[in-house]
Amino acid sequence: MESFDGKILFLDRSDINTDEIIPAKYLTEISKQALGPHLLEDLALEGFDPARDVKGKGVILTRANFGCGSSREHAAWALEVNNIDVVIAQSFSRIFRQNMYNCGMLAAELPAKTIDELFKTFAGRDVQVETDLERSVFVFTAKDIRKEVPFSLGGFDRALIEAGGWLNYADERY
Amino acid sequence: MGKTIAQKIFDAHSVDQPFGDVHVIRLDGVFCHEITTPTAICDLMEKNKDRVFDPSKIKAVIDHVTPAKDSKTAAQGKILRQWARRHGIDGFFDIGRNGVCHALFPEQGFVRPGHTIIMGDSHTCTYGAFGAFAAGVGTTDLEVGILKGVCALNYPATIKVVLNGRLAPGVYAKDVILAVIAELGVNGATNRVIEFTGPCVDAMSMEARMTLCNMAIEAGGTCGICYPDKATVAYLWEFIKNEYASRQAALKEFKKLVSDPDADYDRVMEMDVSNLSPRVTYGYKPDCVKPVAEMEGTPIDQVYIGSCTNGRLEDLRVAAKVLKGKKVHPSVRGIVSPATPTVFQAALEEGLIATFMAAGFCVTNPTCGACLGMSNGVLAPGEVCLSTTNRNFNGRMGKGGMVHLASPATAAAGAIAGCITNSKLYKKRAE
Numbered sequence: 001m002e003s004f005d006g007k008i009l010f011l012d013r014s015d016i017n018t019d020e021i022i023p024a025k026y027l028t029e030i031s032k033q034a035l036g037p038h039l040l041e042d043l044a045l046e047g048f049d050p051a052r053d054v055k056g057k058g059v060i061l062t063r064a065n066f067g068c069g070s071s072r073e074h075a076a077w078a079l080e081v082n083n084i085d086v087v088i089a090q091s092f093s094r095i096f097r098q099n100m101y102n103c104g105m106l107a108a109e110l111p112a113k114t115i116d117e118l119f120k121t122f123a124g125r126d127v128q129v130e131t132d133l134e135r136s137v138f139v140f141t142a143k144d145i146r147k148e149v150p151f152s153l154g155g156f157d158r159a160l161i162e163a164g165g166w167l168n169y170a171d172e173r174y
Numbered sequence: 175m176g177k178t179i180a181q182k183i184f185d186a187h188s189v190d191q192p193f194g195d196v197h198v199i200r201l202d203g204v205f206c207h208e209i210t211t212p213t214a215i216c217d218l219m220e221k222n223k224d225r226v227f228d229p230s231k232i233k234a235v236i237d238h239v240t241p242a243k244d245s246k247t248a249a250q251g252k253i254l255r256q257w258a259r260r261h262g263i264d265g266f267f268d269i270g271r272n273g274v275c276h277a278l279f280p281e282q283g284f285v286r287p288g289h290t291i292i293m294g295d296s297h298t299c300t301y302g303a304f305g306a307f308a309a310g311v312g313t314t315d316l317e318v319g320i321l322k323g324v325c326a327l328n329y330p331a332t333i334k335v336v337l338n339g340r341l342a343p344g345v346y347a348k349d350v351i352l353a354v355i356a357e358l359g360v361n362g363a364t365n366r367v368i369e370f371t372g373p374c375v376d377a378m379s380m381e382a383r384m385t386l387c388n389m390a391i392e393a394g395g396t397c398g399i400c401y402p403d404k405a406t407v408a409y410l411w412e413f414i415k416n417e418y419a420s421r422q423a424a425l426k427e428f429k430k431l432v433s434d435p436d437a438d439y440d441r442v443m444e445m446d447v448s449n450l451s452p453r454v455t456y457g458y459k460p461d462c463v464k465p466v467a468e469m470e471g472t473p474i475d476q477v478y479i480g481s482c483t484n485g486r487l488e489d490l491r492v493a494a495k496v497l498k499g500k501k502v503h504p505s506v507r508g509i510v511s512p513a514t515p516t517v518f519q520a521a522l523e524e525g526l527i528a529t530f531m532a533a534g535f536c537v538t539n540p541t542c543g544a545c546l547g548m549s550n551g552v553l554a555p556g557e558v559c560l561s562t563t564n565r566n567f568n569g570r571m572g573k574g575g576m577v578h579l580a581s582p583a584t585a586a587a588g589a590i591a592g593c594i595t596n597s598k599l600y601k602k603r604a605e
Binding site: 015017019020023024025027028029030032042044064065068069070071072073076091092093094095096098099102103154155156159165166167170171173174 | 189190192193194196198209210212213216217221223238239244246247249250253294295296298310311312313314315317318321322324326360361364365391394396458459546547548565567568569570573
């Protein structure tokens with residue numbers, strides 16, 4: 001199973017599309033590793049510098065409709081090879097969300113109000129997230145704050161994480 | 175409670191319901207292209223599972239970068255080509271026969287009412303024009319589709335879009351879908367099917383319906399879908415004539431798919447298209463849409479006519495009619511990519527290609543290249559393209575470039591004027 005703990009990368013914008021997560025010109029790569037250096041290269045977000053901000057992060061916190069646009073699973077892979085296996089958002093595009101679980105990764109939805117509070121409390125700080133899958137709780141920890149945030153995980157999503165993705169799951173059953 | 179067309183198709187294909195609303199459905203078609211499939215093929219080979227569930231239900235095409243532009247794209251083509259040969263996939267389309275997937279596969283008769291189809295491409299939703307349930311998926315879903323012929327999807331909830339009235343001359347399906355996306359927003363239809371009905375849809379050709387359904391994903395939709403009718407039967411007749419006693423018999427069968435009057439919808443949106451004017455996008459999201467008249471005079475560097483949205487014969491006819499006897503503005507590069515060899519051939523025979531060339535357009539082979547900034551029309555930073563494609567994302571057609579989405583008529587008018595213009599005006603930008 002993937003590790004669902006790590007430092008947060010804050011992406012304070014809605015509608016971040018998969019062209020921004022990994023531009024189409026890199027879709028000619030067949031190896032997932034080759035995508036790594038280009039993650040979020042074209043993201044239009046003030047103050048964001050992929051070369052500086054991505055390194056050492058394990059969790060993305062963002063707003064609504066993350067991963068919209070193209071179906072490219074390269075977006076999930078580009079995160080995975082950077083050891084970012086969790087995205088927490090207000091909502092996701094259908095295909096991106098499914099791609100995450102199909103790869104055994106976690107795409108968790110939280111209410112807009114909770115996302116807002118998390119940004120207000122933690123943005124700009126050095127924040128560690130621990131994921132307690134069994135209890136479906138994220139634990140956010142910064143220097144002087146600790147906050148537990150419950151999330152819901154559907155039965156199918158959980159089964160895909162436990163199976164290590166859709167291919168393993170489907171191969172056993174169909 | 176009655177069912178929607180998508181629910182009827184789903185029910186007829188469900189093989190398992192592992193959790194709640196999640197159904198595993200049997201697939202009638204698994205379509206592949208050279209960008210998202212090779213990783214699946216390599217993974218299957220690595221896992222000693224290099225098999226296909228049914229070679230007759232798998233179709234494949236090299237379309238995104240063709241001819242190959244470098245060693246990497248050549249290698250992607252090679253992996254797909256060898257795989258298709260290895261597994262006896264007859265429906266494989268290589269250079270000379272290849273075209274933009276969502277124009278090519280329907281044209282070959284591979285998409286039928288009631289079918290379930292997946293492809294590793296978000297614009298797979300196009301096939302709903304035929305009354306099929308077709309969803310874009312990622313590579314892992316595609317891989318399982320290739321291997322097992324199934325896909326897991328949520329039971330479809332639907333937004334019904336009723337298009338009333340008649341389109342004014344110079345207004346097209348592209349203008350309608352841009353207006354619909356503006357209303358729904360870029361995630362207004364996420365996890366929903368968009369069902370298009372009403373007199374405006376009834377009057378549309380299959381090509382126009384494909385334009386409509388093609389952009390359902392730009393509102394987040396799983397699939398766009400239209401009811402099959404006489405136009406559907408007429409388009410498909412040459413492919414299905416041995417399967418049905420008559421056109422009427424085919425129509426009767428297909429009509430069973432039409433949504434029940436008491437079907438349940440998440441939302442019903444009515445729109446009268448009679449007063450709709452041509453539309454164009456601004457900004458970096460497909461729901462940023464304005465009347466063309468409000469963007470009048472915006473300078474452009476390139477006009478692109480093509481893609482799975484608007485690269486079909488009807489689209490080229492519309493553009494050529496605007497361009498006939500006119501010249502592309504000196505500061506504009508005009509590029510037209512007929513979406514398939516059949517479209518190209520027909521455009522040649524009808525004299526459309528001659529019109530494009532006389533106007534100063536570059537005519538390319540069928541390919542997706544420019545639409546996603548991969549080849550055949552990539553923008554330089556700061557450049558602006560008026561395009562008949564489907565996405566205006568930041569950097570979509572080239573880093574630092576700006577894309578304005580519009581109909582073929584608006585694109586052609588812009589090519590002549592050198593700026594975005596309402597097609598009636600053709601006001602020239604100063605040279």
